[in-house]
Amino acid sequence: MRIGIVGAGTAGLATAWLLSGSHEIVLMEERDTPGGDARTISAHTGGDTCPVDLGVHGVSDQFPLWSRLMRSAGFGPDDLLPVPASRTLLHHDQERPYLVSPHTPQADRDREVILGPPWEALKSLSLEATRWEDEELHGEMTVEEAANWPQPHEALREEVMHALPASVFGCTTHDVAHLSARGVGGFFAAPQPSILEAAPAQHLRGGTQRLALALVDQLRTTEVRLRARLHRLERHGDRFTMIETSGHTHVVDAVIFAIPAYAAAAALQSLGGSTRLRTVLGAFTYQTIDYAAHLDPFGMPEDRKHWSTTNVTVHNGWSETTTWYGPGHDTDVFVSQFTHRRSRPDRQIARTSFRTPLPTPAAHCARRRLEQCQGEGGLYFAGAYTRTLNSQESAVASAVDLARRLTHANDRMGQLTN
Numbered sequence: 526m527r528i529g530i531v532g533a534g535t536a537g538l539a540t541a542w543l544l545s546g547s548h549e550i551v552l553m554e555e556r557d558t559p560g561g562d563a564r565t566i567s568a569h570t571g572g573d574t575c576p577v578d579l580g581v582h583g584v585s586d587q588f589p590l591w592s593r594l595m596r597s598a599g600f601g602p603d604d605l606l607p608v609p610a611s612r613t614l615l616h617h618d619q620e621r622p623y624l625v626s627p628h629t630p631q632a633d634r635d636r637e638v639i640l641g642p643p644w645e646a647l648k649s650l651s652l653e654a655t656r657w658e659d660e661e662l663h664g665e666m667t668v669e670e671a672a673n674w675p676q677p678h679e680a681l682r683e684e685v686m687h688a689l690p691a692s693v694f695g696c697t698t699h700d701v702a703h704l705s706a707r708g709v710g711g712f713f714a715a716p717q718p719s720i721l722e723a724a725p726a727q728h729l730r731g732g733t734q735r736l737a738l739a740l741v742d743q744l745r746t747t748e749v750r751l752r753a754r755l756h757r758l759e760r761h762g763d764r765f766t767m768i769e770t771s772g773h774t775h776v777v778d779a780v781i782f783a784i785p786a787y788a789a790a791a792a793l794q795s796l797g798g799s800t801r802l803r804t805v806l807g808a809f810t811y812q813t814i815d816y817a818a819h820l821d822p823f824g825m826p827e828d829r830k831h832w833s834t835t836n837v838t839v840h841n842g843w844s845e846t847t848t849w850y851g852p853g854h855d856t857d858v859f860v861s862q863f864t865h866r867r868s869r870p871d872r873q874i875a876r877t878s879f880r881t882p883l884p885t886p887a888a889h890c891a892r893r894r895l896e897q898c899q900g901e902g903g904l905y906f907a908g909a910y911t912r913t914l915n916s917q918e919s920a921v922a923s924a925v926d927l928a929r930r931l932t933h934a935n936d937r938m939g940q941l942t943n
């Protein structure tokens with residue numbers, strides 16, 4: 526078969542990697558580099574160069590499919606850099622943070638850890654999230670309906686339990702109450718890099734986009750088209766014509782949309798008979814988050830002894846992070862969300878925006894309906910948004926699901942699934 530894959534994020538690349546060799550593939554990506562939400566830049570600091578991830582940065586050898594894909598693409602365990610999963614929470618108008626979680630025993634030498642009730646409240650987020658997972662709560666149940674916060678922590682709900690999810694999803698701390706508990710919980714339940722202990726998170730040395738580039742190098746029987754945006758799709762008998770914005774066309778037997786739901790809905794706009802699909806895709810809502818990489822300590826606590834890997838500023842119902850590259854990378858480079866902040870970093874070296882799916886109850890229903898539409902008339906959907914948890918693992922899992930439908934067992938499927 527000749528298959529068109531739209532989107533060279535982790536899902537599209539993993540799908541192409543699995544199907545190439547068995548099928549002829551056209552892989553279309555609108556940006557000038559592959560990787561999607563994995564976007565790495567080089568920061569130059571005092572004669573050194575440090576790769577910095579603007580979007581996806583946390584990966585994990587606890588992601589089984591992603592880890593196997595990483596190994597198959599030529600990376601080893603040493604390519605994963607442990608980074609302390611410490612967090613500071615602070616109000617924008619207060620000098621002293623209200624939480625500074627442990628870092629590592631050695632690195633904590635020069636830090637002042639601040640625990641107390643907010644730390645206990647953070648633990649209750651992890652414990653509740655784990656319960657939501659263990660009890661396999663229905664995806665339509667909201668955080669407000671599911672949460673059973675211990676009474677003493679209730680007062681810290683917005684500032685702690687909602688503040689962390691709000692920064693992940695780019696919504697207000699108030700909105701977190703109306704998100705799907707399962708969609709939120711997956712990020713904070715054990716065994717994620719534990720917020721209870723100072724267990725390390727992991728970064729891919731050289732940046733997460735390295736994996737995308739390695740996968741492109743290993744593609745077989747694939748035409749990779751960068752700066753190629755799918756504009757629209759036409760059906761001609763059993764085949765499709767994919768039309769790029771530039772006017773280039775590609776005739777294929779099946780199309781895999783490995784792009785966000787809103788982008789897939791737009792590309793399907795003029796395809797006859799796609800109304801139901803577009804309604805399903807329209808039920809996924811996205812939030813825009815602006816990011817900047819910078820060299821000044823914008824978004825960091827006044828006092829260096831309160832600095833953590835992730836520093837969350839809570840302000841006017843929003844909560845935005847500044848990630849410090851000091852722990853693990855040993856450099857004062859920072860990446861901040863700044864969608865709603867009043868000020869901006871002074872020494873900005875790069876900026877970009879992402880749109881991230883909100884784990885709403887409606888998205889949960891749409892996901893189930895999308896699953897029922899998979900393959901209908903030759904149209905398929907991959908991407909982290911098609912799974913409960915928006916992660917690298919989910920992106921690869923969605924690719925494996927499609928590869929199972931579209932090819933017989935091959936060596937690469939074996940490498941990921943055996």
Ligand SMILES: Cc1cc2nc3c(=O)[nH]c(=O)nc-3n(C[C@H](O)[C@H](O)[C@H](O)COP(=O)(O)OP(=O)(O)OC[C@H]3O[C@@H](n4cnc5c(N)ncnc54)[C@H](O)[C@@H]3O)c2cc1C
Nearest residue numbers: 532534535536555561562581582583754755908909916917
């Ligand atoms: C800011 C941010 C940080 C994140 N951090 C982490 C993290 O640390 N760890 C983690 O596991 N997950 C993280 N995630 C989740 C991340 O979304 C997933 O891990 C995964 O990268 C999603 O991959 P994807 O292939 O499904 O989608 P995407 O990465 O969105 O890829 C879709 C691709 O399609 C392209 N495209 C869109 N429309 C078209 C079109 N019409 N024609 C052609 N191409 C098109 C896009 O340019 C993009 O390259 C983060 C997400 C965001 C937004």
